[in-house]
Every structure is written in C-alpha cells, then in structure tokens.
Amino acid sequence: MASEDATGGVNIDTMHQFMVRPLFGEGAVHWYTPTNVTLWMGIAVVCTVLLLVMGTRGRAIVPSRIQSVAELAYGFVYKMVEDVSGRDGLKYFPYIMSLFIFIVFANFLGLIPGAFTTTSHLAVTATMALAVFIGVTVLGFVKHGASFLSLFWITAAPLALRPILAVIEVISYFVRPVSHSIRLMGNMMAGHAVMKVFAGFAGVLGVGAVFPVVAIGAIYALEFLVAFIQAYVFAILTCVYLRDALHPHH
Template identity: 70%
Template sequence: MATESHGAEEGLVFHPMDQFLVTPLFGDGAVAWYTPTNVTLWMALTVLCVILLLVIGTRRRAVIPSRSQSVAEMAYGLVHKMIEDVCGKDGLKYFPYIMTLFMFILLANMLGLLPLAFTTTSHLAVTVVLALFVFISVTVIGFVKNGAHFLELFWVSSAPLALRPILAIIEVISYFVRPVSHSIRLMGNMMAGHAVIKVFAAFAPLVLFSAVGIAVTPLSILAITAIYALELLVAFIQAYVFTILTCVYLKDALHPGH
C-alpha cells in the first residue's frame, strides 16, 4: 500500500477545477456571504477597470482619440447599435444599464485570462445574479409599460385556437427558464475553456529530454496557445451573446405579443 501511495504521489496529478475554488482573502476560515473572497476581489477589480476605461479614459474627449477613448467609443457604438437594431428607439433609454452590463461581463472575462487571475463569470452565483437582474427588470418594465397586455407575450394569436392554451403553457415555462439558460451559458463557456487550458498546462512541465516530454511538451504548449487565443474570442462573444439576449428580452417587454 505504501508503494502504491508513493507511486501515486510521483505520478502526474492535477486538478483542473481547483482554479474555481472560492477562498477567503484573509485567513482560512469558512466563507460566508460577508467574507471578502477572491471572487469579490476580482469583481471589484472589474468594476475599477470599467471606471478607468469609460470615465477616466474618455475624460479628455479629444478629436483625435487616444487608445482608451477609441476602445470606449467602439464599445459605445456597438452596444448602441445593438439596442437600436433589436429593441428600436424605445430601448435606448435603457442604454446605460445594458452598456454597464456588457462592459462588466467583457472585462471580467478578459481579466480572468490573466495569469493567476480568477474568472468571476465562471461561477454560477455571479452569472445567476446578472441574469436575475435582467429577468426581473424586463418583467417589471413589461408590466409597467403595457399593464395586463404584457401577458399577450404568452398568447400566440397566430396559432389555431385549440393550440393556444398549450402554447401558452410552453411560453410561460420558456419565459421562466430564461434566467437559467442566460446564466448557465455564460458560466459553462467560461469554465470549460479555463478547465481545458489547465489540463493541457499539466503536460507542459514534462521533462523536455525524456522520450515522452520531447513529444508531449511542445504539443501541449501549442495547444495552450491556440486555446488561449480562442478564449480571447470566447470572452468577447459571451459578453456579446449575454447582452444581445438582454436586448431580445427587453424587446419582448417593450413590444409584447406575437
């Protein structure tokens, strides 16, 4: 038994999910809702980066923009056009919230790609809160703006009358599933990419001069580089997808009915 235990310790042992553990910043005690953790630290850094980019980086508003101003203006234009195309002019009054949501998710995803960083959007607790804020907000907006007519969202008037009650039940279920799919999509994509990088990274330290290392180490390094580049793209795409789905849900609240 001792020999087997010793052999297991010398073998290749790695835990790709350890990078998602929530740990307190001070001490090793239990994590409560009020405990400062690595999650709260990186969320605070994300908020700071949003402020630096959108407030500090654009304070001069030069005719020839700086790099930070150019990035902020491109993000502004992207989200503004997204809202206008999906929701129409009525949705532009909600631009500040959607813009903040997009920038927070985007920068949280990007910061999570830094060495030794923590990806806050890889945790369901974070993405669920973001999704619930969207769900509750658009539902309130729908009832405030349309009153009982908001319920027309669930009544498919173009379908045959006999099928409408069944379709209404399906529509109600799909409506309340929105925050689940909205949050899991973001969390799952961010977690999966980081886990794959960690798996390939476990093979990189193999001794280069060993028979296995000569073949495995370069391949693992190339794989990490390729996946990392892909993760940069995924970080942007997932922020875009989360935001455009928010716009779609807002459109249903502003203009219910089929």
C-alpha cells in the first residue's frame, strides 16, 4: 500500500502483505482460526501431494511432464542426501524430499500476485527448523547414546582449548534452529518487501514509472531464483545436521 503523508512524502507500507488475517469475517485470530496462512500452506501441501503422488502414479516408461519434474526432483534430492549424509541418511530421504518440495511450492506460490508467502513467517519456518533439530538430536542419542556428546569435543584441538571449543560448539548447536529458520524467513520477507517498495513508487509515479517497473521485473526474476535456492539451503542444512547425528565422530 502506497500513499502520501502530511508532508507530501511517499508512505509505503511494506509489511501489510505479511499480515495474518482470518479467511472468514474479522476479529481475533486464534489457534483454530482458518487464516490466509493456513490456506496457502494447505495449497502447498496439495501441490506437493499432486507432484509426488499423483504425478508419479502411472510410472510410465515415457514420462509425462509432471512425472519428469517429479523424477528430476527425486534424483536431485536423493543425490544431495547421499552425498552429504551418506548412505545411512537415505533412510530419512522421504522426509527431506517432502520438506524440500513443500518449501519450493510455498516459496513459488508466494510469488503469485495476491497470494501469501507462508515461509515469510517465523512461526512456519521455526516449526520446520525445530522439527529437524529435535529429530536429529533424538536420533543422535538413540543411535549413539552418551557418545553422541563427542560431537562437541574436538579431539584434533590442543587439550587446553578443548573445553573452550566445547562451549562454543554447544552454543552453535543450539543456535542451529534459529539460523535455520531465520535464514529462510528473512530472505523471503526481504525480497517481497523490496518488490513492494518499487510497486509503491510505480503506483505513485503513474505513467512515468519506467524505472520502478523495470526494477520490479528484475527483482521478481531474482525472487524465482531465491525461492529455489532457499529451499535447497534449508534441505542441505537438514542433511548436514542429519550427518552429524549419524556420524558424530567424523
């Protein structure tokens, strides 16, 4: 939303697009209230199911377009999990694959004019990051017991430095869900906010808004790339954390 303030300046509300609103009526938003966030998350889930389940149901020798996309995504994520986490990590490939495809769809759906970018909200990204963090931590203790704590003890360092490095490693470990979630949320929010700024200038300038329109097109193209890259970064960090849980002594 763009408007002129009392001094004649341009007032562009870049955060209005991130507001959580009820789908039906007005009023307070409770945990059970259907909102624009739940709507677009649901659409992302449906798109994920259509691609991974319905799109590959036929298993045709000559694949359709949707089956080709699903197979390319499958091969891409499978190779990523195998390379980063090792063959032991392939047991958890379905979860990482579902996570990656969901984030891709959530990011790309947010680029549709009038849509809502669910991954621009910390509540969404933090939930996914915490699920990964808790899951790999529990897995590490289940598989290795107390020896999982060796992840924080750097045996290659001099003995005098090991306690200090252990404290640093513990802090960095518990910061993981924070950086994991904020990275995705911050990138998606920043890109949409910048586009909103240029869209506001274009609306104020009217027919003379050549530069803002060109800038919007360039940023929109960049956001397509960022939408995929951020899903990839989230998935590959998940693989890294999984590797630490499976092989804490590496």
